[in-house]
Amino acid sequence: MLRIRAIASSVPDRAAFHGVQAAERNLGYGHLLFPSAAYALPRGKGKLDEAETLRLMPDSPASLPVASAQLSHADLALQAVASLREQVPAEDLAAVTHIVVANASLNQRINESVAGRIQHALGLDEALPFAVGQSGTAGVYNALTLVEALCHQDASVLLVATDKWLYPFFRAWGDLVAYGDGAAAMLLDSRDGEGWGRIYAHAVDYGEAIANPWALTPNDLADRLLPQAILAARAALDKARMRPADIEWMLPAGFGEGFANRVGDELGISPARRMAREGCHFSSADPLLAMQRLRASLQPGQQATALLWDAALCGMSGAMVAQISAAA
Structure with missing residues (x-):
């Protein structure tokens, strides 16, 4: 942890x-x-x-x-x-x-x-x-x-x-x-003490690279990326010994709403627990910015357990389960 x-x-x-x-x-x-x-x-x-x-x-x-x-x-x-x-x-x-x-x-x-x-x-x-x-x-x-x-x-x-x-x-x-x-x-x-929160578990799936992604339609790319995102997300949940019902917020990577909802549906996370995005993917910094936004949304003293995931066009996908605490 x-x-x-x-x-x-x-x-x-x-x-x-x-x-x-x-x-x-x-x-x-x-x-x-x-x-x-x-x-x-x-x-x-x-x-x-x-x-x-x-x-x-x-x-x-x-x-x-x-x-x-x-x-x-x-x-x-x-x-x-x-x-x-x-x-x-x-x-x-x-x-x-x-x-x-x-x-x-x-x-x-x-x-x-x-x-x-x-x-x-x-x-x-x-x-x-x-x-x-x-x-x-x-x-x-x-x-x-x-x-x-x-x-x-x-x-x-x-x-x-x-x-x-x-x-x-x-x-x-x-x-x-x-x-x-x-x-x-x-x-x-990995020490005890105060902070923003904890990362309980993380996972990476090294899937097959999409050799020519710019030759595919965005819908075809989504079909290729979906199983990769699901594999990484489920692996992170398993490592954290949590079920989708234990997740208070899913923080999707900055994909379009349609793709993010497909991932949430596959994982069984209700729409009410999916945090909306701002219309773009912040590239490598995306998961850190997502946790930063979650913390800013919490009330003083509140904590939230979140699932974050991403799927890259190179064939790699990743996910983590983290607990974020509100500012004091």
Whole structure:
């Protein structure tokens, strides 16, 4: 079991978005133009053709948090960490032994270590930094296995999740999901004491990767992602020794309402216990922001047991069961 000491975030202002791919271009990604970098592209070279646009365009414009060109996702991470510093005593951050960074997008400055910048900003010369990638937007769930192992060795871990989407990568997959920019930081350990709450259990399912997701319709993608999300959610419930009836709130990842409801129906969680979302997926930071929103909704002295889940287009899905306490 992991104790959540605190969570803080940095989310850019929302902007109107009507398209498929991220709009901001970055000269630092010039290396993607070389033939040898074709494997790193989100799809083949060239612009989206008309058929792809019709297949993947959302039905209506979205309002997404979009970071300015001046901010990299490392900058967003540092903003979240700076907010965390205002919440917890300086001696608690000074006691951090490990820094774990989870992200799905490439950093805007390709020669920069995000974990290293955080380590330097906090002056944690002795802390050991880790980076967890290749997990899609389920990076936090994938990182929790590492975090829990470290905390059981009496570590204090700073987990930071951050993403910013740049062209040519996709922000939207029809009405299934649209990704926004943002970062969040969470301080964890396994000790007794006060804090935001506890993570009772977590699970990751390493499903088969969707080899060509942009060639599928959003509905077809939803059909592929649904069983992955269910597997991870049920595994987390089993590990926590809980039934769906024990869950007071399901905090779905930022998918469209239709997909989130399909997951809730499969799990047997009533609509009254499904927390509404804000119309976008906050990428790697999504689960931390969901817990932050849940805490803000609770009355003083109240606690809530929540199920969080996500399913990434890379074939990975994750879930956790957490108890969140209201602010004192």
